[in-house]
């Protein structure tokens with residue numbers, strides 16, 4: 001029987017990316033050939049151990065740090081939790097400075113730490129979503145407490161980039177520790193840890209065409225933290241549990257591909273973002289671009305817009321889904337009730353005019369095409385006629 005399927009177009013690459021075929025091939029080979037437990041001392045185990053250490057070397061080389069500073073984790077969420085909780089538990093941190101538009105895995109961890117007695121201060125942000133650096137300097141100079149600053153590199157809903165070199169300089173000046181959530185930028189921006197002083201840094205493979213369920217945490221060698229999962233001696237005693245070998249190899253392959261092809265990929269994504277902005281502005285003159293005003297200086301893969309409020313925009317996500325288009329509502333759904341995005345709320349509060357329309361996040365990959373964008377705009381126009 002013949003079935004007709006609507007063609008699907010994927011503009012939700014900040015949520016997750018499709019795995020690169022070369023990554024799948026790498027992982028499949030490992031699954032088929034290397035099932036040995038990396039902790040076993042026999043030859044099969046030693047081969048698996050070598051694969052893991054080679055993958056660690058890839059990550060360390062790409063970030064320009066030492067091998068011993070990279071720990072594989074299960075995801076970005078675990079890495080972020082670990083950094084914040086270990087900084088408090090093991091490094092004497094009693095105060096954390098962050099912003100209200102970080103990812104929920106940071107914000108909810110901060111809520112918990114605050115309940116346990118840690119002082120948490122939220123630094124002001126600008127209307128683009130970038131941190132207010134003067135305010136950060138003030139917050140840092142106003143206290144003698146051992147402080148950790150946790151600020152993301154790129155915001156996942158807006159694509160706004162924080163200047164992590166500038167934040168790092170402020171932290172060095174005020175003797176504070178610095179953690180940065182680079183989940184959206186690893187593989188999209190060159191990060192050189194010999195140039196920027198960072199104490200913790202987070203990455204997650206599924207955002208750069210690698211598998212889900214694998215991430216990493218960079219922990220600067222100066223930090224003497226204690227194990228974050230107790231058990232065996234995996235990850236140099238820090239994170240016990242038999243390693244996700246194929247995930248780790250997939251992460252390394254995906255990172256190599258992302259870094260080797262970064263310039264071409266970013267150029268293509270930038271072209272798509274610019275085309276989308278132009279087409280949307282022509283089709284919907286009242287559309288508002290949330291976050292960065294232009295693609296220059298932003299993370300090109302994300303474009304967040306607010307469609308003018310109307311009864312039609314309420315059903316926008318549904319109409320797009322029916323038309324085969326995957327995008328994100330820019331809002332989280334919890335317990336069946338729609339809760340507005342904390343990020344949109346955060347920038348709206350500091351904007352001259354509050355954001356009232358329906359926010360939608362489109363996020364691109366180098367695999368998207370100009371034709372897909374034209375198709376999307378056509379479908380959007382059909383919704384609003």
Ligand SMILES: Cc1ncc(COP(=O)(O)O)c(C=O)c1O
Pocket residue numbers: 014015074075076077078080103105152154155156181183184204205215
């Ligand atoms: C900025 C940011 N941090 C952390 C995470 C969590 O990463 P993971 O899905 O690997 O847990 C995400 C995922 O959306 C993210 O965008």
